[in-house]
Amino acid sequence: MSNLAYEVLKRNQLSVTESRKQILELFYERNNALEHNDIERITGEKFDRVTIYRTLQTFVEKGIIHTIPTADNSVRYALCKDECTEGHHHDNHIHFICNQCSTTYCLEAVSVPEVLLPKGFQPQLIEVVVSGKCKNC
Amino acid sequence: MSNLAYEVLKRNQLSVTESRKQILELFYERNNALEHNDIERITGEKFDRVTIYRTLQTFVEKGIIHTIPTADNSVRYALCKDECTEGHHHDNHIHFICNQCSTTYCLEAVSVPEVLLPKGFQPQLIEVVVSGKCKNC
DNA sequence: AAAATTTTGCAACTTTGTTGCAAACTCTTA
DNA sequence: TAAGAGTTTGCAACAAAGTTGCAAAATTTT
Ligand SMILES: [Mn+2]
Ligand SMILES: [Mn+2]
Ligand SMILES: [Zn+2]
Ligand SMILES: [Zn+2]
Numbered sequence A, B: 001m002s003n004l005a006y007e008v009l010k011r012n013q014l015s016v017t018e019s020r021k022q023i024l025e026l027f028y029e030r031n032n033a034l035e036h037n038d039i040e041r042i043t044g045e046k047f048d049r050v051t052i053y054r055t056l057q058t059f060v061e062k063g064i065i066h067t068i069p070t071a072d073n074s075v076r077y078a079l080c081k082d083e084c085t086e087g088h089h090h091d092n093h094i095h096f097i098c099n100q101c102s103t104t105y106c107l108e109a110v111s112v113p114e115v116l117l118p119k120g121f122q123p124q125l126i127e128v129v130v131s132g133k134c135k136n137c
Numbered sequence C: 001a002a003a004a005t006t007t008t009g010c011a012a013c014t015t016t017g018t019t020g021c022a023a024a025c026t027c028t029t030a
Numbered sequence D: 001t002a003a004g005a006g007t008t009t010g011c012a013a014c015a016a017a018g019t020t021g022c023a024a025a026a027t028t029t030t
Helices: A002-011 A018-030 A036-042 A049-062 B002-011 B018-030 B036-042 B049-062
Strands: A065-068 A076-079 A093-098 A104-111 A122-133 B065-068 B076-079 B093-098 B104-111 B122-133
Touching: A002 A018, A018 A036, A018 A049, A018 A076, A036 A049, A049 A065, A049 A076, A076 A104, B002 B018, B018 B036, B018 B049, B018 B076, B036 B049, B049 B065, B049 B076, B076 B104
Parallel strands: A093 A122, B093 B122
Antiparallel strands: A065 A076, A093 A104, A122 B122, B065 B076, B093 B104
């Protein structure tokens, strides 16, 4: 819905522009992770590459989307839950990357497991990325 | 020791060349993860950028080193344990990246925790990357 | 020591990401 | 609802990261 994107932008004190609206809508429609490149491809030539970079960066800063670490060096982005706010991400779920269709899922139902670190190491953030075969492959 | 690198290359049926020996020695000396860029910097202008790319790629294929996923999009490499062989990595440890000194550790002592996935998802590889403050910071 | 094989370095190119700036757009306020 | 202030966009130019083909150099085999 066009309205959701609008509301989210407003709530985050962002000017509502065509690029921001459409890129955000894309995330709501697809409901899985996207890379810069996907967005460029899907939106066609509509927005400048630089605009897409800047939009994604803004969304990350505002806590609207988060990045997902991958073994190859691509950067993927996915929607945050509502608890994330400017400068403070509170995502506590793991990620799944399908080796076949390469879809990337946020598995909100699976929370990050405890890990016991050696003496002297103080954890701040734990990222778990599982790869394998997804439910559709 | 120059000899260790030599042996490892031989065991993996790789021709022993200056670049391979020196890059591999670097991993043994430093004993933590390195990125392409580190290697270029440390070895000075001695080897071509392309050679470093190709050497790292070869080492990964042979199971001599493995890559470590990171949230920013840098690619880090670290030595594998002996059980890794051509085409088959058997690393079962987690990684720690220090936010202060940005050193990346393979925590061999900490094994990857179990994760229970939703129905339909079949795990093949689980990557755990913890970031925070390391034992030296 | 020569021949066969592999690796290297170079050049040229692609892809990815960054920056400064004027023009276009969005928001505010009267 | 129109002008002005502020923000965002697209372009150009650049920098960094990664890839490919190929001849020359090095390594391994015979
Ligand atoms: Mn996620
Ligand atoms: Mn490791
Ligand atoms: Zn799949
Ligand atoms: Zn540290």
